[in-house]
Amino acid sequence: MKIEKEKIDSFVREYYPKPYAVLISGSYVDGNNNEFSDIDVLIFTTKRKKLFSEMISYNKLKIQSIIIPVQILQELLWVDYITCKGAYINMISKGYILKDTKLFLKNFKTHCIDLQQNGGRKLSHEEVFKLRVKITSLLDDVKGNNNFEELFLTIWDLIDSLTILKLKFNGNWCGNDKHRMRQIKKLDETLYHNINKAINSFYIEKDKTHLIQLVENEIKYFGGLLPYYNYSNVTYSKVSANYLVIQISLKDKSEKDAIIHCIEKIRKVLEKIKEYKILNYYYFISSSIGFNDENQNIYFVIDTEQNFINDYLVDRLKFLLEKENKLKIIFPFRFDPRYRFSSDSIYIKTAPIFYKTSQLLIDKPHFALDQNFQLVFAISFFKETQKKWFSKDTKFKSFLNYLFNYWFPSSYDDGVSSSTKELLYKREKTLSEFNSLFSKQETSLKEILIHNEFTYYDITKDLENIENIDEIPLFKTHLITFDLPEHELKKWTLYKEILYRVLSIILIDDYFISYIPFVMLKLKENE
Numbered sequence: 001m002k003i004e005k006e007k008i009d010s011f012v013r014e015y016y017p018k019p020y021a022v023l024i025s026g027s028y029v030d031g032n033n034n035e036f037s038d039i040d041v042l043i044f045t046t047k048r049k050k051l052f053s054e055m056i057s058y059n060k061l062k063i064q065s066i067i068i069p070v071q072i073l074q075e076l077l078w079v080d081y082i083t084c085k086g087a088y089i090n091m092i093s094k095g096y097i098l099k100d101t102k103l104f105l106k107n108f109k110t111h112c113i114d115l116q117q118n119g120g121r122k123l124s125h126e127e128v129f130k131l132r133v134k135i136t137s138l139l140d141d142v143k144g145n146n147n148f149e150e151l152f153l154t155i156w157d158l159i160d161s162l163t164i165l166k167l168k169f170n171g172n173w174c175g176n177d178k179h180r181m182r183q184i185k186k187l188d189e190t191l192y193h194n195i196n197k198a199i200n201s202f203y204i205e206k207d208k209t210h211l212i213q214l215v216e217n218e219i220k221y222f223g224g225l226l227p228y229y230n231y232s233n234v235t236y237s238k239v240s241a242n243y244l245v246i247q248i249s250l251k252d253k254s255e256k257d258a259i260i261h262c263i264e265k266i267r268k269v270l271e272k273i274k275e276y277k278i279l280n281y282y283y284f285i286s287s288s289i290g291f292n293d294e295n296q297n298i299y300f301v302i303d304t305e306q307n308f309i310n311d312y313l314v315d316r317l318k319f320l321l322e323k324e325n326k327l328k329i330i331f332p333f334r335f336d337p338r339y340r341f342s343s344d345s346i347y348i349k350t351a352p353i354f355y356k357t358s359q360l361l362i363d364k365p366h367f368a369l370d371q372n373f374q375l376v377f378a379i380s381f382f383k384e385t386q387k388k389w390f391s392k393d394t395k396f397k398s399f400l401n402y403l404f405n406y407w408f409p410s411s412y413d414d415g416v417s418s419s420t421k422e423l424l425y426k427r428e429k430t431l432s433e434f435n436s437l438f439s440k441q442e443t444s445l446k447e448i449l450i451h452n453e454f455t456y457y458d459i460t461k462d463l464e465n466i467e468n469i470d471e472i473p474l475f476k477t478h479l480i481t482f483d484l485p486e487h488e489l490k491k492w493t494l495y496k497e498i499l500y501r502v503l504s505i506i507l508i509d510d511y512f513i514s515y516i517p518f519v520m521l522k523l524k525e526n527e
Contacts, residue, residue, distance in 0.1 A: 004028070004061065008041060009098060011058045016420065020044045020070060020478070021105040025095035038062040040091060044070050044105065046405065046479060047423065049510075050415035051076075069413075070478055071406055073108070077115065078339045084120030086173035088112075101478070108475035119171035124240045128222055131165045136225045139215050148206050155202060155211065159195060162215060165222060166191070191218065238310045238332070245335045246300035246317070249328035258326040259298065266300060269320055273313075279304040280351070282358035284504035287410075296509050301337045303351065340497050343471045350466070350498055357505045374508050375441075378516045379448045379523075381502060389495060397524055398482035400517045403496060406479055407514035434518050442522075449523050469494065 005024070012022050026040035027033040038055065041063050052067040068076070068088075080089045092112040097105050123131070138158040145151055163184055167174045172187055174180060185192040198211040219225055248262055263283060270281050283300040302313070314332065321329050338347040390396040412430040413423060438445070469490050477489040484492070503513055 004039070005096075005098065007059050007061055008039065008063070011056075011061070011063060012041070012043065012098070015056070015058075015065070016043050016045070016067070019099060020046050020101050021097070022099040023092060023095040023097055023105060023109075025091040026064070029094055029096050038064045040064050040066065042091065042095065043067050046070055047409060047413075047420075047427070049409040049413040052415075069409060070104070071409060073475070074340055077112075078336065080120070081115070082121050082334060082336070084168045084171065084174040086116065086120055086175065089115050090173065090175075104475055104478045107473065111473045111475055116173070120168070120173055122171040123165070123168045124238070126238050128165065128169065129226075131161055132219065132222060132224075132226050135161050135165070135215065135219060139212065139225065142208055143212060148202070148208075151208075155199070158211075158215065159199070162218060163195075166218065169222065238314070239306060241336075242303060242306050242309075243337060244302045244304075244309045244313060244331065245333040245337065246302070246329065246331040247333040247335070248298040248300065249295065249330070262321070262327055262329070263298065263300075265320060266317070269316065270302065277304065277308060280355045282351075282354040282505055284354075284501060285507045285509050286504055287510050298507075299333070299335065299337075300331075301354075340501070341494070342473065342476075343468050345468045346466060346471070346494065350494075350501075353498060354501055354505060357502050361506070371512075374503075374506050374512075375445070375516075375519075376448055377506050378503055378508065379445065379519065381499075382516065382520050383449065385495070385499065395482065397521065398480075399492060399495070400521045400524070402480050402482070402492065403499065403517040404514055404521065406496065407500075407510075407517070410510040411512070411514050434515055437515070438519060438522050441519075445519055445523060446526070466494075 008022075008024060012019060021044040023042040023044070024039065025042060027037045028039045033039075039061055043065060045067055046069070048067060048069040049071060050069065051072065054065050056063045056065055076088045080086050089112045092109055093116045095109065097109065100106060135158065138154055138161065141154050142151060142158065145154075163180055164174060167180070167183055167187065173183055175183055181192065181195075184195070194210075194214050198214045201207045201210040216225065246266070248259065267281075270279060273279055279302065281300065281302045283298055285296055285298055287296060302309070304313070309332075317331065338344060341347040341350060386396045390399065408427075408430075411434075412426040414426075469487060472490040472493055474486065474490070476493045477486075480489055480492055500513070503516060508516070
């Protein structure tokens, strides 16, 4: 391993200079590698926002290079958990650390090991039902068709669905391809051998009896086959927690009127419901959650009782929004609004800030997507955070630098550019654009900073006595360069998440969000 380690180290220095951290993983680390194996090299960076992967031949090594922005680690882990695939969690858990910065990767690896041991998200009753429907339909196709050549893809789809049900039912990691079968063998070695026996019997002996018996026996544990079913009823129409998320997909911002109209339509219904039901809500703008693309969507988060959502609210909203043809609306959307906040208790304590921020716009819908309003609000909000959260000006400036460095890659990494040189050019170009914009706005921005007082609400009231700060994983404190005790470092990461969510509630998109700490730093320099 020593020779390969030196080669990989040389590869990283040549192709990706100045990485934040580097980890080697895959079969190379397991000891299961062969002449056809590639080496997974995970390169963590602070200079990108989009995940990027490429296969490179270097010095007789086949390297699968995966560039991971540290800013999206929470999203990667959440998608791993929600899909039960665990691809990144498993790679990082078993990986060999080649380079680290401030123990970031050591802490992150420890966190991933804990996640791996806890497993993924268990299937809901609706998801189990849908898989049973699919397996029943596929098995009927197998039983009713004796043309074995036509059944090849059906067989693979049937085995795929059965193994997904078997693994995900109790939150076991699922994975794909060979990794799926390894998990099956680990969970139930008898089933593993029976699957292989049934497939061999089908392809070699043209006998489907073993496969049919295998599926019928395995499905009994989950409630059996569904001889009578209706595809129209097979939906993810129920939620499994006390919140509902609606995704409103945006094709472009020229749909501003349609966006505002849709938001207002939903809010009017929710405000009416609040007269007799405990319910809170907020909405925010964000890049597509769980995907590596540039689409900006609106996410509406409604916090209320699970039974009320399932028994009434979903149907009410379907009736309300069914004629919204200009926008693509998905709900219940599978997204957990709490995942950025590390624990339920922290999210519950911070959520009132988000509710109140949304309430500010109830009587001002025309302010949505208005950049002047966004700047006034953001600068005022940052002024208030300085008063309440930072007693020393030097700390606040360091905090602003932390925010800017964390958010700035979203302003120039569009996911299209792959070369470091091209990204650096875009970075400098965007920085120049920010400076030009600030020069034009400097006078008005100074007026906002000096004269505009924050009168909306006392943000500190909702943040008093937040418990369980120590539940925030230490790896989240990366990029904080100011020397602070561990508890304070974790507080800064929480402040960052609160500010990000508040700014996204007033619909500041990912491209523009780093301009806010940039402006505050410029104004502080001129004080």
